[in-house]
Amino acid sequence: MLAKRIIPCLDVKEGRVVKGINFVDLKDAGDPVEQAIIYDSQLADELVFLDITASYEKRSIMIDVVASCAQNIFMPLTVGGGIRNIDDIRNLLKAGADKVSINSAAVRNPDFLNEAVKIFGSQCIVIAVDAKKVNNDFFVFIDGGRKAANIKVIDWLNEVQERGAGEILLTSMDKDGTKEGYDLELTKLVCKNSSIPVIASGGAGNVEHIKEVFEIGADAALAASIFHFGEVSIIETKKYLLQHNINVRI
Numbered sequence: 001m002l003a004k005r006i007i008p009c010l011d012v013k014e015g016r017v018v019k020g021i022n023f024v025d026l027k028d029a030g031d032p033v034e035q036a037i038i039y040d041s042q043l044a045d046e047l048v049f050l051d052i053t054a055s056y057e058k059r060s061i062m063i064d065v066v067a068s069c070a071q072n073i074f075m076p077l078t079v080g081g082g083i084r085n086i087d088d089i090r091n092l093l094k095a096g097a098d099k100v101s102i103n104s105a106a107v108r109n110p111d112f113l114n115e116a117v118k119i120f121g122s123q124c125i126v127i128a129v130d131a132k133k134v135n136n137d138f139f140v141f142i143d144g145g146r147k148a149a150n151i152k153v154i155d156w157l158n159e160v161q162e163r164g165a166g167e168i169l170l171t172s173m174d175k176d177g178t179k180e181g182y183d184l185e186l187t188k189l190v191c192k193n194s195s196i197p198v199i200a201s202g203g204a205g206n207v208e209h210i211k212e213v214f215e216i217g218a219d220a221a222l223a224a225s226i227f228h229f230g231e232v233s234i235i236e237t238k239k240y241l242l243q244h245n246i247n248v249r250i
Contacts, residue, residue, distance in 0.1 A: 031192060050079075114164065
């Protein structure tokens, strides 16, 4: 059985790591390069770097910050935010990213996903799905959660799988930053219908929440607040998971 992955996330705005609740009320959480080095030393399996206002502000991601992170770590690096075309992907991979995470551009032009997969391969194309519950169903949001795409999460999941996406980064907007636990209903629904790996994101408040999301089928657990502010380390998290018979690398 493949080991489950623990993935810290750096939400970056104007070159600084930030953390909010439900995608708003952002607070400073440090320097991204310093944070990346700490997580690398703590045996994180991967690192996700998201330039969270790039799409909304219609600008490119901060390549220099990405490059600095990549040069100082040895774990795989996934980068997202403001990716609009093939050159953006190429530039990020040249800067040291191992994978790219795409949301808004793929929703607006699904053929872009096919093109990206054809050129770079499924293994480095992650589709980020920012999901919110509306009238008892889950819908996709774009532009950093600011705009409803009017697409049901399951319909979009089926489409991106057919188009060759290699992985899903699933974030619950309702749970983001609340520390109340992952949205288990949403995550279970997506995992049940997905043939590709699913990274659960949004709501981790303790190690038990991470255990729960693995038990319902997530392949990886992404967290920010509990790691950024030193509430628990990644090594402590992995030891806890091993004690509860969840396979992780340590």
